[in-house]
Amino acid sequence: MKLFDVYPLFNINIVKGEGCYVWDETGTKYLDLYGGHAVISIGHSHPHYVDMITKQVAQLGFYSNSVINKLQQEVATRLGVLSGYDDYSLFLINTGAEANENALKLASFHNGRTRIISFSKSFHGRTSLAVEATDNPKIIAPINNNAHTTYLPLNDIEVVKAELSMNDVCAVIIEGIQGVGGIKLPDNDFLKELREACTATNTVLILDEIQSGYGRSGKFFAHQYAGIKPDIITVAKGIGNGFPIAGVLISPIFKPVYGMLGTTFGGNHLACAAALAVIDVIEKDHLTENAAQVGQYLLQQLKSFPQIKDVRGRGLMIGLEFEEPVKEIRNKLLYEEKVFTGVSGTNVIRLLPPLCLSIEQADEFLQRFKKVLG
Known part of the structure; x- marks a missing residue:
């Protein structure tokens, strides 16, 4: 059997990671400014993370959700405090797409409606409703194209209000910052008015x-810049630093009923150990504050590069838009300067490094980037 060929691959086999660096099978060292699509939050192979997972799998890797799992309870309690949402409930699953599927399902249970508002260039996953809410017709199969979703321009509140006034919209789903869409930020005022309009309808x-x-x-959370509280928040990627775990943070307005949601692997013991290790390190090493500080430094430095058309983002979620396609720039960064980056569409480079990136490592990237841009 061979692999189903759906990924265009770089001819590099990564075999080791530490902090903000990875190594291939030949021993070549790379600076990782992408973190595997923003998954690596606390850094590759963090010793505390390795220790927590090792101890847990030696004791118990998995048992079903038919018994008490105190690790789940601990994740919920600590995530509530860390995020500022201690009055919300937590449902644990495995992936971001699953998180959005369950969020949309909860919304429909709550108000009995079926229409979704999503936004231009949005990305919410590759399964069922999640892919239908994603503004990319190339990845929506006919079986998923069920006319549930209306796509609207980002940051145009009057258009959104007009749709919501029909009183048939189940949910508005919006990214805190659009990732695949090119690091596009919803305006703070837009989010505030969106919150009010959703409540009213x-x-x-x-x-x-x-x-x-x-x-x-x-x-x-990126939406906290706007000072709002959504009804549901979905998380994945950084929650497990590479271990598959995701979550749905659920407002007290929703009442749980046995059987309305479920999962086999979600919130298993090993996944919870990974999530707790991530929380430990984020708190101990002040990684949210570090992301703000180093991200601001990178944004300021990159805005001085005349070759870049636009620099946008917050913290360590940065988009660099060029007038021309960025494929050659990205390839030179990777193969000549040994730096991993991401892309969005044709003209945008995405930077999503581990949150432990230092100012010194940011300077290391900037120096290599300057060489590529000439």
């Missing part, structure tokens, strides 16, 4: 913080 507001959450923006 009994529409559930879902904040997809899968890429922009867990300290990456310089606050725990």
Whole structure:
């Protein structure tokens, strides 16, 4: 059997990681400014993370959700305090797409509606409703194209209000910062008015913080810059530093009923150990504050590069837009300067490094980037 060929691959086999660096099988060292799509939050192979997972798997890796799991309870308690949402409830699953699926399902249970408002260039996952809420027709199969979703321009509140006034919208789902869409930021005032409009029309507001959450923006959640509280928040990626775990943070307005949601692997003992290790390190090493400080430094420095058309983002979630396609720039960074970065579309480079990135490592990147840009 061979692999189903759906990923265009760089001819590099990464075999080791430590902090903000990775190594390939030949021993070549790379600076990691992408963190595997914003997944690596506390750094590769953090010793505390390795220790917690090792001890847990030696004791118990998995048992079902039919018994008490005190590790789940501990994750919920500590995440509530760290995020500022201690009055919300937590449902644990495995992936970001699952988180958004369950969020949309909860919203529909709550108000009985079926229409979704999503935004231009949004990305919410690759399964069922999550992919239908994603503004990319290339990845929406006919079986998923069920006309549930209306896509609207980001930051145009009057257009949103007009749709919500029909009183048939189940949920508005919006990213704290658009990732795949090119590091596009919702305006603070837009989010405030969106919150008010959703409340007025009994529409559930879902904040997809899968890429922009867990300290990456310089606050725990990117929407907290606007001072709002959504009804549901979805998290994944950084929550487990590479171990598959995701969560749905659920407002007290929702009442749980046995059987309404469920999962086999979600919130298993090993996943919870990973999540607790991440919380430990974020707190101890002040990684949210570090993301704000180092991110601000990077943004300021990058804005002085005349070759870049636009620099945008918050914290360590940064987009660099060029007039021309960035494929050659990215390839030179990777193969000549040994730096991993991401892209969004044709003209945007995405920077999503581990949250432990230092000023010195930021300077290391800037020096290599200057060489590539000439």
